[in-house]
Amino acid sequence: MARPLRAEIDLDALRHNYRLAASLAPGSRSMAVVKADAYGHGAVACAGALAALAPAFAVASIEEAVTLREGGIDQPILLLEGIFEAHELETVEALGLWQVIHSDWQLEALLAYEPRQPLTVWLKLDSGMHRLGFPPAAFIARWERLRQARDKTCDLHLISHFASADLDDATAFNAQHEVVEHVRQQLGAPICVANSPATLVKPQAHGAWNRPGIMLYGSNPLEGDLPAGLTLQPVMTLRSRLIAVQTLDAGQPVGYGGRWRTPRRSRIGVVAAGYGDGYDRHAMDGTPVLVDGQRCAITGRVSMDMLTVDISHVPEADVGSEVVLWGKGLAVDEVARHCDTIGYTLLTGVLPRVPRVYSRSPKSDG
Template structure:
């Protein structure tokens, strides 16, 4: 029995979710987004399991090189592009594709001398106002890339939605209209749809969709779960009861004494805390799954432990498993209780957690 929290990663569920993406966007190729250690699930193991994806996307070059070192040969796209011209030979040597989103990147491509050509994705800012060229710059950038000897013919065009997780969002409709107008006489492949747009905006699917969160079985929509979209949770985070004790009415638990027993009850102490990535701001009442039922968090989350109210007639014992999130308990619910989003919970898991991969 492990004394550490365990993150079980269900690779079959991952493959199911990719198949679900294909069912939702049957005419699109899939650019599977694996940034931030595949959303906390393990970059290399997730890539190795997603054999049916058409390509992978990461944020930074070190993530791409880790995949290449592990023997991943599928196309890899750098979503943030390259940072300096000295990286261009590395991109070419490792067959990496790059997003171009500013003048410095374009100029570096024009001035470089490479022994080959790079596949380029041109990113247009249609309203996110984060990365991307202005719509007014599009024709000039597009023409210069086509004329650039370091760029492979066949530029791919992309943008990013800011409100796709709001069904019926006027902003998303506006972004779609801007992008469609810019590319209406272009024959290049396009990519707009993230997980939320794959589910809610089928008109945005284009030639490439970019699922990230939904590959891991999680809903991009507030107050919904992945299971409502026929997705399967990939991660199951669990730990064990390390103490069971009685408290009397009026006694408090944990730092600050913020939780107080209303009746005599049984408390369970679970070996997980914010030092493992469990959210420190999870509030009293946040559910934990133990022995086939939900029990509420009682008191503040500590670095190494949380405490739950097992109830006055509990029969739980030391060593019993406690599920923090997974198939029994949707991570979306934990995120709501902690005032955050599932992305943050997944990305905050620390090396103290033991990863186990299930086929």
């Protein structure tokens, strides 16, 4: 019998979330971000499920783009960090990729390259995050160089990234957006600046392109709740079973170091899932799980292959009972808060030994 832990990936939910993103910005084209193996969900499967909907995809590296092309994905693919070495321009051209340019060495490498046809370029503006890109004056100068290199480049776009579009306090977002708007108006440039939170609640940032990412996978990227009427569906449900049950008297330690002790006579369920699967070892006592659909709490430290939960109030729970670690019925963002992290890290942290099991309706295309 196979170990019961699995990550169930609901591709219909993925498509629902993409349609929601697109509906919020009807004047924009929505590029689906599938970097980091589609945030842990499987890039080829997810891109394939979105192929009839999404006009383009975005990844972090050449390797991720190659995986999509080898998986049969034909849409344009944007390299969000551009090339890492000049020789990668050959692959960019061969695979018909779009590239971000954020550094002078990338710009010079492109201008020294002799493409058979001009390449699509997205020039990165540092609008205030101070991570990648050119500050406004330098950006405008580089834009002009690329615009004049008609044998090298075509279809120039301005791309930038918001550091705080997710926050309730819009002060920093507004400052960045003002920088973007100033440069956009000077150049008449098509822009792509709206990430998931900006797609959801900052329509003023919607551009020629938006690039929703984490929201596609059902995680709420906002500091607060989603706006009324908007519903994201969880795409990944991490599901396992109880493999043992212990009945312990009051005051007994559970797990490594005895961090948690039974407050009363207790039934403790052992779940086949641990940090060796990507479940966060920092999960605190009280982190929620669902056992046979009922909320229970993690007790004690997460082990490499197992974790323990208090099932004293679920008398029918026993070996073989189903356990949902996050997903349908239990938001990954709630679990993340108990681990002092964010949903992104939990989803992308699910390790390869956890099987991904995909489902979709046969009538869900288009």
